[in-house]
Amino acid sequence: MKKAITNLIEGYQKFCGHYFDRKNSTFANLVLQGQRPKVLVIACSDSRVDPALMMNCQPGDLFVIRNVANLVPPYEDDQAYHGTSAALEFGVCVLKVQHVILLGHTQCGGIQLLLEHLHRKDKSRSFLTKWMELAKVAHDTTIESHADNTLAEKIHLCGQHSLVNSLKNLRTFPWIEESIKQGELSLHAWNFNMSNGTLEEYDEQMNCFKVIGSPQQHKAYA
Numbered sequence: 693m694k695k696a697i698t699n700l701i702e703g704y705q706k707f708c709g710h711y712f713d714r715k716n717s718t719f720a721n722l723v724l725q726g727q728r729p730k731v732l733v734i735a736c737s738d739s740r741v742d743p744a745l746m747m748n749c750q751p752g753d754l755f756v757i758r759n760v761a762n763l764v765p766p767y768e769d770d771q772a773y774h775g776t777s778a779a780l781e782f783g784v785c786v787l788k789v790q791h792v793i794l795l796g797h798t799q800c801g802g803i804q805l806l807l808e809h810l811h812r813k814d815k816s817r818s819f820l821t822k823w824m825e826l827a828k829v830a831h832d833t834t835i836e837s838h839a840d841n842t843l844a845e846k847i848h849l850c851g852q853h854s855l856v857n858s859l860k861n862l863r864t865f866p867w868i869e870e871s872i873k874q875g876e877l878s879l880h881a882w883n884f885n886m887s888n889g890t891l892e893e894y895d896e897q898m899n900c901f902k903v904i905g906s907p908q909q910h911k912a913y914a
C-alpha cells in the first residue's frame with residue numbers, strides 16, 4: 693500500500709532533476725514570467741488519459757481541466773459552485789488562451805455508467821448521477837440512433853455525441869462566444885481511441901470525426 697506513495701516521491705525527485713536543477717530552469721522562467729499557456733484542455737479524470745503526457749507538453753504549455761467524462765455544463769448564472777465553469781473563465785478571461793480543446797476518449801467509465809444506468813441504481817452516487825445528466829442528450833441520441841450496436845460501440849459513439857454536445861455548451865458562455873467572434877479563440881473536439889491509438893478531430897462542417905494522429909503516422913515520421 694505504501695509503495696504507491698513511495699513511487700510518487702521517487703518520481704518527484706526525478707521531476708526536480710528535470711525542471712529545478714539548472715539555473716534558468718523551466719520553473720525559474722515560469723515563476724519569473726508567470727504562466728502563459730496558449731491552450732486549455734478539458735479532459736476526463738481517467739488515469740489513462742493524461743493530456744500533457746499524450747501531447748508531449750512541458751510545464752506551462754497546457755491549462756488543464758479534468759472531470760468525469762470531460763463534460764462541459766451550459767452557462768448558468770445561478771451563483772452555484774461551478775468548478776469547470778470557473779476554470780474555463782480563468783483560462784479564457786484571465787489567461788486568454790487561444791484554443792480550447794475538448795479531449796474525449798474511448799472506454800470512458802463515466803459514459804459506460806450512463807449507458808448502463810448504473811448511476812441510477814446506486815442512489816449513493818448522487819454527485820455522479822447529477823453530473824452525468826449533462827450527457828443525457830448524447831445518451832438519448834446513442835440509444836435512438838445506434839440501438840443495434842454493441843455496448844463497447846455505444847460507449848465510443850456516445851462519447852463522440854457527448855463531445856459535440858459539450859462543444860455546443862461551450863458556446864453558451866458569453867465570453868467564449870465573444871472571443872470566437874473577435875477571432876481570439878478557437879474550439880476543438882478531439883477523441884483518443886485507447887484501443888488503436890488514433891486521435892480524431894470533430895469536423896463541424898462535415899459532422900464527423902477525422903483521424904489527425906495515429907501510431908502508423910508516428911512510424912511514417914520516424
Ligand SMILES: [Zn+2]
Binds near residue numbers: 800802803
Ligand atoms: Zn473518461
